[in-house]
Amino acid sequence: MSEEQVVRNCAPTLAGLKTGSLFACPYENREDLLGFLRSLNRRLGKKGVRAVPLRIRQDRALIYIYRPARLEEDLSRASCEALLREFGYDCRGGGRCLTKLARRLKQQEDFPHEIGLFLSYPPEDVKGFLEHRPCKCVGCWKVYENEEAAKKTFARYKACTRVYCRQLASGIDIERLTVAG
DSSP: OOHHHHHHHHHHHHTTSSSEEEEEEEOSOHHHHHHHHHHHHHHHGGGTOEEEEEEEOSSEEEEEEEOHHHHHHHHTSHHHHHHHHHTTOOOSOHHHHHHHHHHHHHHOSSOOGGGGGGGTOOHHHHHHHHTTOOOSEESSSEESSOHHHHHHHHHHHHHHHHHHHHHHHTTOOHHHHSOOO
């Protein structure tokens, strides 16, 4: 795992544009992977960003980079809580919800449908996906409601990722790229 992988997959989260990002990462040595994540947490924790492995398999890990304070905020919205309760979540805190999500990821092959709530997807789009409604467009997620707002968000995320990758390549480290918040 490298800083380049983190920036390429998580720039909008590092920039404070979204709550969390998720990506699959191949690895050879579990201890090296966990050591990298511990180091990343020491460096980015002071900026309000955490990195956790949600699922570790034989040679691949599913890494979640997120802003705990924002996650707490997002998941405490009534629309999010209602969806999470349908899947048996204890909504008394983002940490509890994240633990439940990790458990669900370990128990099943597919992604739990509610995972979008942990990635700043609008609750109405998560609900639309769950209800198998026809989507209006597809970008970072399937959009069921506010297509124009989603397209603007997708463009912001893409531009952010392009700028952050360029900045990292020019020598600016991940700590400087990460916005405090």
